[in-house]
Amino acid sequence: MAYTTDEVLAGLAELITDETGIDASEVALEKSFTDDLDIDSISMMTIVVNAEEKFGVTIPDDEVKNLKTVKDAVDYITNNQ
Amino acid sequence: MPVTLKEATGPAHSRIYAMGAARGENAVPNDDIVGPINSSDEWIRQRTGVITRVRAVRETGALELAVEAAREAIEKAAIDPAEIDLVIVATISNVQQTPSISAVVADRIGATPAAAYDVNAACAGYCYAIAQADALIRAGAARYAMVIGAEKLSDVIDPTDRSISFLLGDGAGAALLGPSDTPGVSATSWGSDGSKAGLVGMNATLTQFRDGEAAWPTLRQEGPSVFRWAVWEMAKVAKQTLENAGVKPEDLAAFIPHQANMRIVDEFAKQLGLPDTVAIADDITTTGNTSAASIPLATHRLLQERPELSGGLALQIGFGAGLVFAAQVVVLP
Numbered sequence: 001m002a003y004t005t006d007e008v009l010a011g012l013a014e015l016i017t018d019e020t021g022i023d024a025s026e027v028a029l030e031k032s033f034t035d036d037l038d039i040d041s042i043s044m045m046t047i048v049v050n051a052e053e054k055f056g057v058t059i060p061d062d063e064v065k066n067l068k069t070v071k072d073a074v075d076y077i078t079n080n081q
Numbered sequence: 082m083p084v085t086l087k088e089a090t091g092p093a094h095s096r097i098y099a100m101g102a103a104r105g106e107n108a109v110p111n112d113d114i115v116g117p118i119n120s121s122d123e124w125i126r127q128r129t130g131v132i133t134r135v136r137a138v139r140e141t142g143a144l145e146l147a148v149e150a151a152r153e154a155i156e157k158a159a160i161d162p163a164e165i166d167l168v169i170v171a172t173i174s175n176v177q178q179t180p181s182i183s184a185v186v187a188d189r190i191g192a193t194p195a196a197a198y199d200v201n202a203a204c205a206g207y208c209y210a211i212a213q214a215d216a217l218i219r220a221g222a223a224r225y226a227m228v229i230g231a232e233k234l235s236d237v238i239d240p241t242d243r244s245i246s247f248l249l250g251d252g253a254g255a256a257l258l259g260p261s262d263t264p265g266v267s268a269t270s271w272g273s274d275g276s277k278a279g280l281v282g283m284n285a286t287l288t289q290f291r292d293g294e295a296a297w298p299t300l301r302q303e304g305p306s307v308f309r310w311a312v313w314e315m316a317k318v319a320k321q322t323l324e325n326a327g328v329k330p331e332d333l334a335a336f337i338p339h340q341a342n343m344r345i346v347d348e349f350a351k352q353l354g355l356p357d358t359v360a361i362a363d364d365i366t367t368t369g370n371t372s373a374a375s376i377p378l379a380t381h382r383l384l385q386e387r388p389e390l391s392g393g394l395a396l397q398i399g400f401g402a403g404l405v406f407a408a409q410v411v412v413l414p
Contacts (some may be wrong), residue, residue, distance in 0.1 A: 040128060041305040042344050049313055061306040 002081045003055060008074045015050045019043050029071040037070075057081060089221030095214070096265020097414045098160065098257045101153030102381035103146040104368060105137035105235070105251035114247050117240040125247060130343020134250035134369025136235045143174050144182050146253035147231035148189045150377070154255040155190060157414075160225055162191035165257070167223035169214060170199050171206025171230045171373035173402070174237055182231065196223065203281075204339045204401025205271070206230055206373035207254070211397075212269035212407060214258045229255040230373035237283065239299040245281070246300065248342065250369025254377020256414075264412075267326035270318050271407035280306050282402040311345045315400050315408075316352035322408040323396060333359045334393025334413065335383055339400055340365035340375035360390060372401065384413060 003011070013027035020043055033039045039047070044067075048059050051073070057080045059067075067073045110133050111122040125131055137146065147170055155162050168187040175182050183197035202209040207230035214226035231253035238246035258266075281302035285295030315338075323330065336359050338349055343365055350361050362379035371378060376397050383390055390413055398408035 042128065042308050042342075045305045045309050046348065049309060061303075061309065064305065 003078065005074055005078050008055065008077045009070070011054055012047075012051060012070065012073060012077070015047050015054065019046050019050070027070055029069070029074065031070050032068055033070070034068075051077060055081065091219045091221030092260035093219065094261040094264045095218040095258050096261035096263070096412055098259050099154045099157035099414050100377060100381045100384060101150040101155070101157065101255040101257075102378050103149035103153075103253045104378070105135035105146070105233075106141065107136050107138065108133040108367065109136050114240065118243045118247055120243070120247070128344070129248055130346075130363070130366050131248055131369055133367050134248065135252055135367075137233055137251040141233070141251075142176070143172050143231040143233045143251075143253065144185055146233065146251065146374075147172075147182060147186045147229045147255070150231070150253040150255035151186060151190045151227050151229055154227065154257040158257045158259075160257060160259065165190070165192040165225045165227050166195045167214060167217060167226040168192055168195050168197040169210040169226065169228050171202060171210045171228075172199055172232055173201055173203050173206070173372055174232045174234055175199065176236055186227075186229065190227070192227065195227075202373070202399075202401075202405045202407070203403060204341065204372045204375065205399035205403070205405045205407045207376045208269065208397055208399040208407035208409060209271065209405070211256065211258070211266060211409060211411070212271060215266040215269075218258060218260060225257065225259045227255060227257055229253055230371075230375070230377050232372045232374045234300070234370075234372060237299050242299065242301060244304055245302045245370075248370040249300070250371045252368060252371040252374045252378050254374045254381055256377055256380075266412075267322070267328070267410040269407055269409040270322040270325065271405075273403045273405045275403065277310070277404045278402075279303075280310070280404060308342070308345060310404065311341060311400050312348045312352060315398060315406060316349060318406055318408050319349070319353055319396060319398050322398070322410065326410040328394060328396075328410050330355050330359065332394055333396055333410075334390045335360040335362065335395040337362040337376055337379050337383065337395050337397045339398065340368065340379055341370055341401070360387060373399075380413070
């Protein structure tokens with residue numbers, strides 16, 4: 001069963017909270033991982049690996065560099081399920 | 082009648098008798114290196130766990146560090162150095178490509194005419210060399226083996242590089258191995274993936290430098306990609322190593338991964354589900370990342386600070402440029 005955009009956003013927010021302690025309510029589609037949420041490259045990679053497992057997707061290293069905002073990640077996961 | 086060749090035979094097992102260590106003379110704090118990378122002490126501590134890294138003075142090379150570490154191991158093992166018939170030095174920072182460091186080390190520690198060669202397996206070099214020494218002793222090709230990881234990485238860093246240079250230190254760690262009545266080194270899990278050679282390594286060749294096409298080659302890495310590989314791929318290797326050794330996480334006294342970055346170490350330990358009883362090496366915090374030397378240096382420090390770990394089992398795993406990796410469980414001396 002495919003996850004909806006809302007479900008992916010909620011799941012991603014949970015993973016971000018687990019890794020960084022950022023409140024899930026802060027995780028909105030327009031937020032930039034680096035500029036708004038202050039997530040560094042190592043934490044980002046941890047979130048990516050956990051997202052792969054949670055949503056059953058593959059996110060190659062080269063693709064991670066293109067995930068600038070939460071929306072980028074939600075869209076990628078939604079479209080590659 | 083055809084002649085039947087005689088083959089060497091060795092003891093059933095080998096083990097590590099003693100460890101030795103040598104660190105660069107100067108402890109360099111973060112504040113001394115943050116200028117050229119526009120960083121801060123807090124940023125480096127938070128992202129890598131490093132507080133200081135040790136760096137050697139100009140006159141001290143990987144060779145001198147290797148000799149000092151080896152002498153300590155010989156003294157602790159109380160073995161006559163003339164008995165040592167194999168010397169393996171793992172290094173990526175020998176600035177003189179030939180002769181090998183190993184042959185000169187063998188001579189300086191009194192082991193001539195021991196067989197001697199260098200291993201280039203980056204941060205996995207020490208575990209590669211332990212695998213070889215163990216196998217060669219059990220095959221009867223050597224009786225006592227000196228395995229050393231030795232690096233002077235400060236010769237191959239760029240102070241303006243934000244990817245890896247600020248992590249790196251200089252040092253050498255040595256392990257003296259010999260025959261044993263009981264198993265002291267488990268089966269090794271090792272391998273490589275040259276398709277990822279570009280993730281970490283030197284940024285130019287010596288011929289490019291000679292021809293004026295590049296500056297003095299220095300180390301670079303793709304940090305996030307290396308992090309992913311080092312934690313999640315290496316966790317699989319570590320688990321397989323434990324299984325092959327017949328060891329459960331709770332049987333371990335210590336976990337001694339290559340000291341690449343404290344966040345790799347922490348996440349790695351988390352992935353393995355190690356109980357609190359397992360000591361986790363954190364030598365990187367004050368020594369820095371010393372590539373092939375990091376595991377023996379971390380082992381030496383653990384044993385110095387917690388002598389009760391002696392006789393216990395340690396899972397050690399090296400991983401780095403190549404990419405290459407090697408892991409085994411050893412009985413701590």
